[in-house]
Amino acid sequence: MDHEQAFVRSFIVKSKQPRYLEKLASPKHRHEFLSRLHHNLDYDPNFAVQVPPSEQSAALVYAKLRELGAPEHCHAIAAGTDLDGRQLPLREALANVLGMGNGVVLSCIPGKLAYYESEDANGRYILSRSSAA
Numbered sequence: 001m002d003h004e005q006a007f008v009r010s011f012i013v014k015s016k017q018p019r020y021l022e023k024l025a026s027p028k029h030r031h032e033f034l035s036r037l038h039h040n041l042d043y044d045p046n047f048a049v050q051v052p053p054s055e056q057s058a059a060l061v062y063a064k065l066r067e068l069g070a071p072e073h074c075h076a077i078a079a080g081t082d083l084d085g086r087q088l089p090l091r092e093a094l095a096n097v098l099g100m101g102n103g104v105v106l107s108c109i110p111g112k113l114a115y116y117e118s119e120d121a122n123g124r125y126i127l128s129r130s131s132a133a
Contacts, residue, residue: 002075002110003075003077003107003110004024004075004077004107005021005024006107006110006111006112007077007105007107007110007111007114008020008021008024009021009111010047010111010112010127010129011043011044011047011048011111011114011116011127011129012041012042012043012044013042013043013044016042020033020036020042024077034077034078034079034080034084034103035079035103036103037077037078037079037102037103037104037105037116037118038079038102038103038118038119039103039118039119039120039123041103041116041118043116043125043127047127047128047129048116048125048126048127049125049126049127049128050122050124050125051064051124051125051126053122056098056099056122056124057098058091058094058095058098061094061098061115061124061126062090062091062094064126065090065108065113065115065126066090068108068113068126068128069108069109069112069113070090070108070109070113071090071108071109072089072090072091073087073088073089073090074087074088074089074090074093074106074107074108074115075087075088075106075107075110076088076093076097076104076105076106076107077104077105077106077107078097078102078103078104078105079102079103079104080102080103081096081097081100081102081104083096083097083104088106090106090108093106094106094115097117098117098124101119102119103116103117103118103119104116104117111129112128112129112130113126113127113128113129114126114127114128115127
């Protein structure tokens with residue numbers, strides 16, 4: 001399973017998964033999913049931990065993700081940027097997206113560990129599951 005499908009199946013509420021998967025798979029409708037990243041993403045709050053304001057630096061988020069088992073590279077799902085769909089070094093990705101004002105998901109371990117940032121000032125979360133859904 002790829003990063004994007006695993007992200008939806010593990011971190012999006014069950015009732016929204018089929019629609020999200022459909023939009024992600026469609027080049028014509030992918031932008032509709034990406035626009036939800038800004039502030040209306042239907043993530044399951046049971047698997048989300050908000051990053052405290054005092055820890056919202058790229059270096060601290062990177063350290064926390066690595067502590068949780070993130071590898072050196074991640075997959076970006078990003079609105080309003082050319083990073084969407086790319087594999088990137090995690091440190092570089094965080095430096096580019098943290099605080100940029102666009103919705104973004106950095107999938108570190110498919111279905112198990114991701115970073116999500118909305119356009120809201122304190123909308124930064126680490127999404128984690130001990131096993132994929």
